[in-house]
Amino acid sequence: MRSRARGTRVLAAMSGGVDSAVAAARAVDAGYDVTGVHLALARNPQTYRSGARGCCTLEDARDARRAADVIGIPFYVWDMADEFHASVVDDFVAEYAAGRTPNPCLRCNEKIKFAAVLDRAIALGFDAVVTGHHARLGPDGLLRRSVDMGKDQSYVLAVLTREQLAHSIFPLGDSFKTGVRAEAAERGLAVAEKPDSHDICFIADGDTRGFLAKRLGEAPGDIVDAASGDVVGSHAGAFGFTVGQRKGLNLTRPSADGRPRYVLSITPVTNTVTVGPGEALEVSTVAAERPVWTAGSLPSTPTECEVQIRAHGETVPAVVTVADGQMTATLRWPVRGVAAGQALVAYRPDPAGDIVLGSATVSLTRS
């Protein structure tokens, strides 16, 4: 952590989980003047995921408060429900309605944690927001992958600008999750054994399709084979699908060659889901909108790098160019399962941790 810690007032976002609790404790140890804040994101906390898996329930708020008390820092709950619904939940629904596959965690980082919360924190005299994200952020201002590749969250942070990163502290980037849990136990934090959260916090039962159907309404339509143009099945709403999806299609007619079929595209205008063979999913060029160049000013020349095109996905070598508000990645070899709405994140391999160069939102893919 940075050397300017002593006496600097920082705000620790505490979800009620083990990571953010240890992050807050480490910030205290580093000499920061830490205040804990739990973000209330649910309009009605009872409707959010209960038990130990989410981050938005009353129990999570209590866990966060307990951790703050043990660490010995002031603790408050900030009501960010309106902002969260406008920027994350409504966006999530609108993106699916438009046939894209959004990443709400990334949007929450971009619009809530490192925007609405950070802005309010700075206005109140804090210098930075501390979170328990697994990513490294050194004095050079560069964002790098966590040492724990299994837990690395640089992908969902790649949307942050340099200005946002300048006011961010990630104390866990040099630690493995197992070490974080052990440290939590040593510190007497009751959340040490709390399971990780995996699912979307605002979808209580994990049923994304059902959540979307409730908001967008059932809209039965056809599933069409890309090659023949034949109707091979039906669906209750095109919004429920993701490019690359194989399961849950319930096709009524088998493919001619007997091989599995995947969702190739979603066309909201005609409410059509198009399916085809796996090789038809392969893309070599990815175009993406709203580029952010985390590692400095936008590059004027093509950049050799590695790109990651979905959360927890593999990286692939690529050449990235940025022009006219668009980022284009030419992949060294084709990859499958790239969905519009996901983030394209460019990394530069580095022995001290791969460096996030920039990111953009996937809009178009070409084979």
Added chain:
Amino acid sequence: MTYLDHAATTPMLPEAIEAYALAARDVGNASSLHAPGRRARRTVEEARERVAAALGARPSEVIFTGGGTESDNLAVKGVFWARRTDDPKRNRVVASAAEHHAVLDAVDWLGRFEGADVSLLPVDELGRVDVAAVRFELDQRCDEIAMITAMWANNEVGTVQPVTELAAMAAECGIPFHTDAIQAIGQVPVDFAACGAAALTATGHKLGGPTGVGALLLGREVGCTPLLHGGGQERDVRSGTLDVAGITAFAVAVEMAVKAQQETAARVGALRDELVSRVQAAVPDAVLNGDPEDRLPGNAHFSFPGCEGDALLLLLDAQGIACSTGSACSAGIAQPSHVLLAMGADEARARSTLRFSLGHTSTLDDVDVLAAALPSAVERARRAGSVRGGRS
């Protein structure tokens, strides 16, 4: 630490702590028939007599409870049930819209789960119950009202209510009147018999006694269905083994608070006036909420335009100043004050409040510290308010 939150809880008086410790050393259930039990019973009954004497009640009218919330619930639900049982036509409960949640939510519960009709009485822009509205309600629905409840003084904005007048109007119609006097005792003169109420709530920790002990003063002829069933203690209205030590300390605190009331009102009131003028000098557009004259001597309650109360609280807390937004919390989330909303304030003003409440340990130094810290806190909270779209 600068403690400006006596309305939330006030430090225990040394005498009350001493009385507690002394009584806690003795064994004895006040309901037991043997010698230790009789000693405990004697201690409790002496406490009962002291509380009764201090508050203008008969000893038999003092029902010890587990605190203010229990007393309020017992009064509202218990008196409603008893009255409705006597006369099934009486299915209506009348309450002021600015009541504490211990009353308001009990009333709401009766409406939702007991099929009670609910009338919420409006308050004026100072938080004072509209006497004309009460008169109108009584004229219209005299025969269907089971009970009326209105607090003696508002816990948020400090406005003292026309309790005696309300009690007299209720009595004319033969309707039991309950008043939550938690904030009033020790701050303004409170006399159960003289005020004419059928029931009155008191609690220990707002007047220098322990938390978890309070009383409901309940007129001997007033029917009240118990909430807690069991051993039949406290006139069969409130079962449960009596907390001898807590009750003793409570009685000491009530007695001392009442005895010192005039002096407190003068000293704390002068300190509060100083606080108000210093706050208004430091933040010229700060709005003093509540009745400027007829208010609790320890209460100063402001709206700070452009600020959110919880942001101000955080900033002052960081400087060692303890105060309150004055409104209730739901899972720690600041809600706009229902009292301010009832007074006709818009949501922004209702969210921009801070309550500074003084008490027996307050000094001029507390006021100095606050006055020094407030301007920069308000400036920052305003900046934070302006970055939040649509909320400031």
